[in-house]
Amino acid sequence: MYPSYAEWRERQRESIDLYRARAPVDVIAWWLDVTASTVRLYLRRAHVRRGRVPAIQTTKRPAYWELHTHSGAIEVVCGRKFCSYCGRWRHLVDFAPAGDKPHTRCRTCGRIANRYYQANLSPSQLDRRRERGRMAQADKRRRNGVRPQANRVTVIDHIERVYLPSAPLVPMLSDLGDSNRKTLARRADVSERDLRRYASLESEHIRLDIADRLVMALGASLWEVWGDIPLSHQIRYLDREVI
Numbered sequence: 001m002y003p004s005y006a007e008w009r010e011r012q013r014e015s016i017d018l019y020r021a022r023a024p025v026d027v028i029a030w031w032l033d034v035t036a037s038t039v040r041l042y043l044r045r046a047h048v049r050r051g052r053v054p055a056i057q058t059t060k061r062p063a064y065w066e067l068h069t070h071s072g073a074i075e076v077v078c079g080r081k082f083c084s085y086c087g088r089w090r091h092l093v094d095f096a097p098a099g100d101k102p103h104t105r106c107r108t109c110g111r112i113a114n115r116y117y118q119a120n121l122s123p124s125q126l127d128r129r130r131e132r133g134r135m136a137q138a139d140k141r142r143r144n145g146v147r148p149q150a151n152r153v154t155v156i157d158h159i160e161r162v163y164l165p166s167a168p169l170v171p172m173l174s175d176l177g178d179s180n181r182k183t184l185a186r187r188a189d190v191s192e193r194d195l196r197r198y199a200s201l202e203s204e205h206i207r208l209d210i211a212d213r214l215v216m217a218l219g220a221s222l223w224e225v226w227g228d229i230p231l232s233h234q235i236r237y238l239d240r241e242v243i
Contacts, residue, residue, distance in 0.1 A: 164205065165226075184218065
């Protein structure tokens, strides 16, 4: 256990006495159960000349399995550096810069840690991340000169690809004459060709919004024509029978 901070003045006096007795800094640190940097700090605060105190740490570096700490191994040896996360020596280019020193973890370990962090975000953190993304996109559009849309089209305004069978509508379309068919096409905003395809079952399915417009123009409702016939969602848009 590290000594108490309240006793640092006593340790400082003892370290000065041992240093004047020609004891090395490493031995003083071992005797006081502190680090060598702490002993140098004691000597520097006491204005003791440190002609024999080296500028670097001369103690033996701990084993690599003890370097899995926050700082890790910061030195670069022959273009390689020790990763404090995976415990491997990797090329220096595998470490992202962190100020004037390389990062303690390699890029691969950093990506692994980032994926774990992103997968375990709380709902409030996810909301804040989405909000930051929306703000960044808005700033990017503003820098590029894109004007904000007054009436923004959302996914709700898109055409919903839900279909009904055209067979129940055939009797109602077959009884119409040419003039009535033109009037129906104008009221429902549908072309006459589409009406002929529905009447001849060339198009076996009709889109839900088109069916609603047709039955409304004919003075009926969807329930009167189709009843409880289920909707179809798995029809490809490019099928031959779909307009």
